[in-house]
Amino acid sequence: MELRRAGRSGLLVSSLGLGTMTWGRDTDEHEAAEQLSLFLDAGGTLVDTAASYGDGAAEALLGSLLAEVDRRDVVLCSKAGVRRTSSGHRLDASRATLLDTLDESLAALGTDHLDLWLVQSHDPEVPPEETLSALRHAVATGRTRYAGLSNHPAWYLGYAAANLDADATGLTAVEVEYSLLERSIEHEVLPGAQALGAGVLAWSPLGRGVLTGKYRSTVPADSRAASPHLRGFVEPYLTDRSRGVVEAVATAADGLGRTPLEVALAWVRDAPGVSSAIVGARTATQLRGVLAGSDLELPGAIRRALDDVSAE
Known part of the structure; x- marks a missing residue:
């Protein structure tokens, strides 16, 4: 698998990243162990998690598995800034919560440092200077090697890079x-990140699973769209517009003798500015399908056709 720089930094990440959002909840320890083994054997390095995934279950499970591999083979990324309260999850990018969460993540993961630490989402209630001070402190104290942001508006990226x-x-x-x-990030976030020298890590490159074509005729009983806690995550993409894009991807896949998953993933993975496309597979079988497409390079004509049919 190709290794790429994260933007203009010295950090190398694999062109595909392994997401762990379902670990400890929909993905048990046996499936997770097989996924990690398959991913590393394929040359993958970037493993993405967050303190909020499964209310900590994902980090705990990943930590138990990391004890069985060479830590140097893994580029470990985690996120903080979303915490659980008695009334549900809420944003909290305060310095105290971020640094406390980072220490809890390190303990759960069984490591003394992250390779990349991200603030998970923009918290409008906390001044950017305070949030950024936590990132600076985490790097200065060696708890993370690199720092960045997740799900933030373009103006925040510029402010962060300057400060x-x-x-x-x-x-x-x-x-x-x-x-x-x-594709809304193409308007401001993607060009902003490129101008600032930050690498883009693309999550949900398969359109929350919709671009695999699994929902073309029905909603499979074992799919995310049929899951009580993930249905709302998938439903926004079960629209007439989405169906048109899915059919175009399926047509391209038929012409190439590949799967819709492989075509949709290759489109994101090789888009300008993207350092890695992060795929969260629920099962090891699903991950095998993802890894099977790592050699696909889309012909220019097909990429342009998909650009046109999916334009926003």
Whole structure:
């Protein structure tokens, strides 16, 4: 698998990343162990998690598995800034919560440092200076090697890049949703990240699973759209517009002798500015399908056709 720089930094990440959002909840320890083994054997390095995934279950499960592999083989990314309260999850990007969460993440993951630490989402209640001070402190104290942002508006990226100290590695990466069904980052976030030298980590490159074609005729009983806690995550993409894009992807896949999953993933993975496309497979079988497409390079004509049919 190809290794790429995260933007203009020295951090190398695999062109595909392994997401762990379902670990500890929909993905048990046996499936997770097989996924990690398959991913590393395929040359993957970037493993993405968050303190909020499964209310900590994902980090705990990943930590138990990392004890069985060479830590140097893994580029470990986690996120903080969303915490659970008695009334549900809420944003909290305060310095105290971020740094407390980071220490809890390190303990759960069984490591003394992250390779990349991200603020998970923009918290409008906390001044950017305070949030950024936590990133600077985390790098300065060695708890993370690099720092960045996830799901933040373009103006925040610019502010962060201007105010993170150069000797603290600056703004290394930006993690955002990006797929043929969600291209809004192309207006400001993607060009902003490129101009600032930050690598883009694209989450949900398969359009929350819709671009695999699994929902073309029905909703499978074992799919995310049929899951009580993930139905709302998928439903926004079960629209007439999405169906048109899915059919175009399926047509391209038929012409290439590949699967819709492989075509949709290759489109994101090789888009300008993207350092890695993060795929969260629920099962090891699903991950095998993802890894099977790592060699696909889309012909220019097909890429342009998909650009046109999915334009926002």
